[in-house]
Amino acid sequence: MSQPFEIDLHSEYLRADLFLAVGRPTEAARILERVVDAEPTNEAAVELLARSYFGSAQLAKSEEALTRLVELAPANGWARRALARTLERQSRADEAVPHHRMADALGVH
DSSP states (O other): OOOOOOOHHHHHHHHHHHHHHHOOHHHHHHHHHHHHHOOOOOOOHHHHHHEEETTTOOOHHHHHHHHHHHHTTTTTTTHHHHHHHHHTTTTTTTHHHHHHHHHHHHHHO
């Protein structure tokens, strides 16, 4: 009997990071969606997924991933700033203000 194929999540994360680094955020997001589905509280994977979505202009998905990241790590200033910028890119500057303020308070420039 053969074992069902199991994804090596760490290898997939590293592969997605490489795709993002070489300017292929859409491919990175496809990989990371599976990683985050398997490990929804993994902050590093959620952050990389959000970066991938933002980099490929999938702003609604970026907002969703960043909102999840802020819920997982409320003191993550980078996530707050990125969420604010994502909201601004969707012409929702008023909603971005509290996230910019929190990022400022956390010392993120």
